[in-house]
Amino acid sequence: MERVVRAPCHVVASSEGFQLAEQRHEAILLFGAPGSGKGTQGKILGTVPGFFHVSTGDVFRALDNNSELGAIFNEYSSRGELVPDDVTIRIWRSHMQREEKADRYRRGRDIVLLDGIPRNVNQAALLDPEVDTLKVIHLTCSDESEMISRLRDRALKQGRSDDAREEVVRRRLEIYKEETQPVLDHYSKDLIAAVDALGAPVEVLARILEHLAPIQAPRFESA
Ligand code: AMP
Numbered sequence: 001m002e003r004v005v006r007a008p009c010h011v012v013a014s015s016e017g018f019q020l021a022e023q024r025h026e027a028i029l030l031f032g033a034p035g036s037g038k039g040t041q042g043k044i045l046g047t048v049p050g051f052f053h054v055s056t057g058d059v060f061r062a063l064d065n066n067s068e069l070g071a072i073f074n075e076y077s078s079r080g081e082l083v084p085d086d087v088t089i090r091i092w093r094s095h096m097q098r099e100e101k102a103d104r105y106r107r108g109r110d111i112v113l114l115d116g117i118p119r120n121v122n123q124a125a126l127l128d129p130e131v132d133t134l135k136v137i138h139l140t141c142s143d144e145s146e147m148i149s150r151l152r153d154r155a156l157k158q159g160r161s162d163d164a165r166e167e168v169v170r171r172r173l174e175i176y177k178e179e180t181q182p183v184l185d186h187y188s189k190d191l192i193a194a195v196d197a198l199g200a201p202v203e204v205l206a207r208i209l210e211h212l213a214p215i216q217a218p219r220f221e222s223a
Contacts, residue, residue, distance in 0.1 A: 032139030
């Protein structure tokens with residue numbers, strides 16, 4: 001039987017005094033440079049009961065190209081730049097609400113695998129009141145040329161125009177170093193697990209599971 005062992009809430013100040021806010025989303029951050037395999041691993045892990053994968057890149061790509069938000073996304077992603085934080089957080093929040101309402105995500109029971117967010121320190125701070133971060137899986141890759149070649153493969157297979165152009169890929173990697181890497185300092189060191197992103201998908205998966213099993217196991221007990 002499944003058992004919920006944590007119910008993290010936070011207290012907010014309002015004109016009526018202090019009140020208990022909605023329970024925060026419990027999350028594991030999949031963190032790493034473009035091409036490090038966050039999406040591949042996130043998709044696999046999202047099929048495991050009790051986990052719910054959310055990729056902001058996928059949420060953005062699902063937007064209607066003719067909508068205002070779709071146009072904003074195209075404008076930034078085609079240059080390899082980050083979409084502004086207010087738009088990103090708003091889109092992420094409405095995605096979470098939609099998934100919860102549709103019962104595909106059960107807050108307090110499922111652990112969210114956040115893939116591609118937060119992408120800078122401001123986003124990390126904006127998420128804190130809504131997200132309880134249980135672990136940060138940092139996919140590390142010392143070989144930049146390997147990541148670039150993965151991005152090229154993906155561009156061909158998935159038709160991703162941002163990864164098809166060399167200068168856009170370079171810009172994405174630059175932004176990762178300048179804006180995204182500092183996000184690691186936002187979290188306590190004991191939350192961060194460095195995982196070697198090189199190797200076959202199953203090898204990387206096995207390394208990640210070593211960190212996730214101790215988080216999920218206490219939530220389950222035999223009937
Ligand atoms: P990804 O699929 O994660 O590589 O994201 C593709 C593009 O979506 C990025 O280059 C950004 O333009 C945009 N994007 C995805 N996630 C975020 C985020 N958290 N903040 C800002 N832009 C994002």
